[in-house]
Amino acid sequence: MHWFRLLQEESEPVFFSAWFNLLNDGLGGIQEGVLVLGPASTGPFEPRATWPYNTPCSDPLMMVAEQALELCRPVLQRAGTRLLFAVPVIQNNELLGVLALSPLSPGLSIQQKNWMQWGIGWLLGHPAVQAGSGEGELNERLILLLELLMSSLDSDDLEQAAQTVLAQASVSLGCDRISLGFAHKHGIRLFTLANVAEFSRKIDLVQDLESAMEEAVDQGEPVCWPGDEQSLVIRDAHRKLIERHGNHTSLSVPFIRDAEQYGVLTFEWAGRPEPENVELAAAVAPVLGQVLLKGRAANAGSMDMIGRMLKAPCKRLLGAGYLGTKLIAAGVLAAVLFFSLATGEFRINTDARLEGAVNRSLAAPFDAYLEQAVVxxxxxxxxxxxxxxxxxxxxxxxxAKLESQQAQYTRQLQLAQANWDPAQAGVVLAQLAQVEAQLNLVRTMLQRTELRAPFDALVTSGDLSQDLGLPISKGQVLFELAPLEDYRLVLDVPEADIGYLSLGQRGELVLKAFPEQQSTFDVSLITPLAEARDGQNLFRVEATLASVAEGMRPGMEGVGKVSVDERKLIWIWTRELRYWWRLSLWKWFGV
Structure with a gap:
């Protein structure tokens, strides 16, 4: 889209916006930038465009731009961790302005500098900044580049677009052959040849072309054979390419986007080429290559994209250095292995309390007044x-009254017997029996005025110390007793855990009164009734203690853990979270 806006040369704001967008893409990101322009050499120079668009630039960047204007040469500075770079815009030895940038990268590569030069070339081609007499050569380059870019945008298929571009470039530059290669694993792989639909990778030509391309990439700059013998550039692969395959000149121009995305365009001429064509090929290739790299990234399959995404992490893990990354990866791997293999005992945690196995109630045997409360x-x-x-x-x-009556009836009985009066003796004998029955009843009731413990026990309920002298009703419960050596354990089990329990399961109990002492128990009864308490439903489960420790008393509370089975630790630790997640999904989404 930015290329079309740039090619159409719309209004000045639209042009500068598209220009800065392309500059940002080619440099791998810009924190901020400013373009200062003015009348050639005389000024005054004023900011014409900024990045981000219509955002004033910072004072440090403007100071670098002013230094480049004063010195009329590039200026490179650092402000903390930021890199500030300014390059003057010059045409026909006349100063037209300055471009100042703060890129995201910590430094500027050769490819980034070339991209900036091409950006300035595009800028000089715009009517807003055109000046001097060097427009012919510049416009020739721009026209050729525009034609090639338009050709690359004609097709969505990268291979077809590359074939079209290379075929047109070979005609425009008078080349015998143009080859395009892209990064592949640890080297360069030939992608396509101009005017060649298919080729075998086993032929010598392909291998020699890839060697020449790798030679240019390794040095990070264009390589031409034949070239300046005084230069330090290595050309062995290019020399072999020419000698083995009969052409006169070869030129390989690398274009680099990042460490994983780069490529090379190799131009070959059968005879001695025009110097202008060689210069034009070297100038056009970096920009054209960046466009083709973008097309390659856009056409990459899902597996290629995944491979590129995984390549950097794998390099950090398996390559040299990156100790921190390796330690983190080792920790994650150890955690995965641990949670995959480690198991533990799955236990249900519940609140627990002791109750007596039997609760004996002592009630008042008759209506009376309370005389004494001992316990x-x-x-x-x-x-x-x-x-x-x-x-x-x-x-x-x-x-006393009945005993007196008993004595009286006894004397009457003796008198009747002495008088040989059987009738009277029978009557008195009946009265005496009645009195004796009443005496037995009164004596029994008198004995029951003393309430005594029926067994060794703990008094769990009953405090009559404040009720002395008050009337007591028959049947009124005065005390509740629990045996000392016979307890049952009551567990309050949440409804989410009740399904894991079964009769006979063993568990461990720790009472709050004895936190350092553990007691074992066995589940003996699971009741089907739930009780709502503290915002949750709790089921009553009873258990039998294996042994009763000294000091245990009914009413003591603690925590019981019922052993279920062996399971993965990750399952145990995430059980409640998974249950909550499932219920939430069902509640809100019905799944």
Whole structure:
């Protein structure tokens, strides 16, 4: 799109916007930039365009631009981690302005500098900055480049577009053969030959062309044979190419986008070429190559894209250096292996509490007044210990009365027997039996005024110390007792975990009162009833302790862990998160 806008030479703002966009693409990114233009050599010079577009540039970059204007030569400076670079715009020895940039890269490669020169060439071709008499040569280059670029944009297929461009370039430059190669693994691979639809990679020509291309890439600059013998440029591969295949001149021009994307255009002439054609080929190739690289990236298959994405990480992992990356990768690999192989015991964590195996309630045997309260809840009692005593004075009076009646009836019975009065003796005998029955009842009730412990126990409920003298109703529960040596463990299991439990599973208990002591238990009962508590549904599960430790008391709380089976540690640690995720998906999306 930017090429079309540049070629159409629309209004000045549109041209400068497209120009800066292309400059940004070719340099691999620009933090900021400014283009300063003015009347040739005289000024005044003013900013005509900035990058990002319509954004004022920073003071350090403007200072570098002013230095380049004053010195009339390139200026390179660093401001912290930023690179500031300014190059004057000169035509026919006249200063037209300056281009100042701050690229994203830490330095400027030869390819980036060439791209900047081409950018300035495009700039000089625009009516807004044209001056001097050097327009003919420049326009010739621009026209040829425009024609080749338009040819490359005619087709979406990269190979067809490259064939079209190379064929047109060979005609325009008088070449016998033009070859295009792209980066492949650790070298250059021939991509296409002008006017050749198919070729075998095993033939000597292809191998010699690839060697010549690699020679140019390794040196990072154009290589021509024959060339200046005083130059330090190595030309062995180009010399062999010419000697073996009969042409007169070969020129290889590399174009580099980054360490993974680069290529070479190799031009060959059968006879001695015009110097202008050689210069034109060297000038056109870098820009044309960048466009072809973009087309190659756009046409790359998914596997190629994945390969390029993975190449850099693999290089950091397997190549020299990058110790930090290797350590991180080793840590990640170790974690993956650990979670893939490591297993652990899967246990259900629950709140637990102790209860007595039997809860015995002691109730008032009759209506009475409370005379004495000996114990309170929390106390340990032995079998037969007095717990409380009811007021028995009324029963004692009743007992004395009945005993008096018993003595009276006994005397009457003796008198009737002495008088040989059987009828009277029978009546008195019946009355005496009735009194004795009443006496037995009163004596029993009098004994029951003393409430005693039926077994060794802990008083779990009942505090009558504040109720002395108050009336007690028959059947009123006064105390609750739990045996000391017989407990059951109650587990409150969340509904999400109840499905993992079964009868007979073993677990471990740690009470808050004894955090350093573990007790084992076995699940004995799973109830089907749930109780809502603290915002969640809890199922009551009962368990039997394998042994009762000294100091255990009903009502103590702690944490129980029920062993289920062996599973992967990653499964155990992410179980709750996965359950929450599944429920959320089902709740919100129905999947």
């Amino acid at each position: 309170r809840a929390g106390q340990v009692v032995q079998k037969g210990d007095l717990l409380a005593k009811l007021d028995g004075r009324d029963m004692k009076l009743e007992l």
